[in-house]
Amino acid sequence: AQSVSQHNHHVILSEAASLELGCNYSYGGTVNLFWYVQYPGQHLQLLLKYFSGDPLVKGIKGFEAEFIKSKFSFNLRKPSVQWSDTAEYFCAVNFYNTDKLIFGTGTRLQVFP
Amino acid sequence: GAVVSQHPSWVICKSGTSVKIECRSLDFQATTMFWYRQFPKQSLMLMATSNEGSKATYEQGVEKDKFLINHASLTLSTLTVTSAHPEDSSFYICSAELGRGADGYTFGSGTRLTVV
Numbered sequence: 525a526q527s528v529s530q531h532n533h534h535v536i537l538s539e540a541a542s543l544e545l546g547c548n549y550s551y552g553g554t555v556n557l558f559w560y561v562q563y564p565g566q567h568l569q570l571l572l573k574y575f576s577g578d579p580l581v582k583g584i585k586g587f588e589a590e591f592i593k594s595k596f597s598f599n600l601r602k603p604s605v606q607w608s609d610t611a612e613y614f615c616a617v618n619f620y621n622t623d624k625l626i627f628g629t630g631t632r633l634q635v636f637p
Numbered sequence: 638g639a640v641v642s643q644h645p646s647w648v649i650c651k652s653g654t655s656v657k658i659e660c661r662s663l664d665f666q667a668t669t670m671f672w673y674r675q676f677p678k679q680s681l682m683l684m685a686t687s688n689e690g691s692k693a694t695y696e697q698g699v700e701k702d703k704f705l706i707n708h709a710s711l712t713l714s715t716l717t718v719t720s721a722h723p724e725d726s727s728f729y730i731c732s733a734e735l736g737r738g739a740d741g742y743t744f745g746s747g748t749r750l751t752v753v
Contacts, residue, residue: 558742567746614680624671625671627680627681628680
């Protein structure tokens with residue numbers, strides 16, 4: 525079955541620390557990949573996406589993600605987090621033989637000043 | 638940009654009643670829409686895929702008779718929670734597919750349903 529997993533359920537960091545959130549999917553075919561952020565009380569906001577081309581994707585707010593096809597991974601990174609990055613982060617995958625978007629379990633990030 | 642408007646943003650209803658949630662694409666035509674359910678501090682679980690003019694496709698484990706989806710036009714999809722019970726209390730989110738040339742998907746702001 526097609527699935528998306530995020531291994532980091534809850535991450536706590538201090539400001540200026542580096543961030544990497546893992547995302548893996550279980551499918552060997554073509555995929556479109558997304559990272560979304562959900563701030564407390566707000567709706568989903570797209571951070572970045574990968575459809576094709578350069579596997580290193582840069583998004584908003586200083587986030588980037590790298591698609592490694594051989595590892596079925598699309599990890600999210602930020603070199604220096606801020607308190608305002610406190611939110612829930614979701615990896616999502618569109619498996620190319622469907623039009624559905626499947627979400628990972630989410631990672632709660634807390635950044636302390 | 639492509640905007641999906643979802644109403645109501647929150648609703649409280651009594652057990653046994655039905656609640657309708659609307660999802661409208663404001664500046665584009667949405668052939669395909671999706672309905673998700675999000676429990677507190679959990680991920681979005683896809684409930685069903687809604688295609689304009691045809692029956693919705695439900696994910697495994699989702700009761701299609703309980704969660705009625707209608708996609709009668711290219712700009713409107715509705716989710717009706719029938720005979721609601723407290724366990725149906727959740728955050729419901731609609732989404733529309735935009736295609737690979739855009740951001741892929743756009744999301745409504747969600748509906749907080751509380752069944753008392």
